[in-house]
Amino acid sequence: MSKRLVVSSLAAVAAVAAGTVVFVSSADAAVPDKPEISKATAHYTAEADGGASLTFTASVADNSKIKNLRVLAWPASSGLAPTAAEMRDVEEATCKATSTTVSTCTYTVKTSAKEAATLPEGVWHVSALATAKDHDTTFAPHAATFTVKH
Structure with missing residues (x-):
């Protein structure tokens, strides 16, 4: 048994004996090996000029670290079922690092009044493909949903 392990063990025993429990954690211990998409939200807004934004x-x-996040919005009524392979050629979100291993990614698109009027009403899905710098990927076929109303 190494001296460092023995000293660490004795320190833990002393802390418990004193009635004090110290938890040591590492932020990197909870970081996933493959990209993980969380806290995904989608907001569709009709603009005053008749256009819309998502x-x-x-x-x-x-x-x-994150290389990119590709995003595709599509109407549920269309019957589409994008695959991860198809997502490789869609638009990218803008990602900004919030720590050494986490990024907040935002994708915004605006449409003209003419384009917005042709969008199918109802529920839409957002698919997302996250790619890490080590080239691992995670595909979320239904990362978020939103509703289009005219």
Whole structure:
């Protein structure tokens, strides 16, 4: 048994004996090996000029940092079922690091009044493909939903 392990063990025993429990954690211990998409939200807003905007935001974590997050919004009524392979060619969100392993990614798109009027009403899904700098990927076919109303 190494001296460092013995000293650490004795320190833990002393802390418990004194009635004090100390928890040591590492932020990197909870960081996923593959990209993890969380806190995903989508907001569709009809603009005063008749146009519309969609903002999708998600927190993305990976132990090798995030390379990009690709985003595709599609109407549920369309019957589409995008695959991860198809997502490789869609638009990217803008990602900003909030720590060494987590980024907040935001995708915003605006449409003209003419374009907004042609969007199918009802529930829409947002699919997202996260790619880490080590090239691991995670695909979320239904990362978020929103409703289009005219």
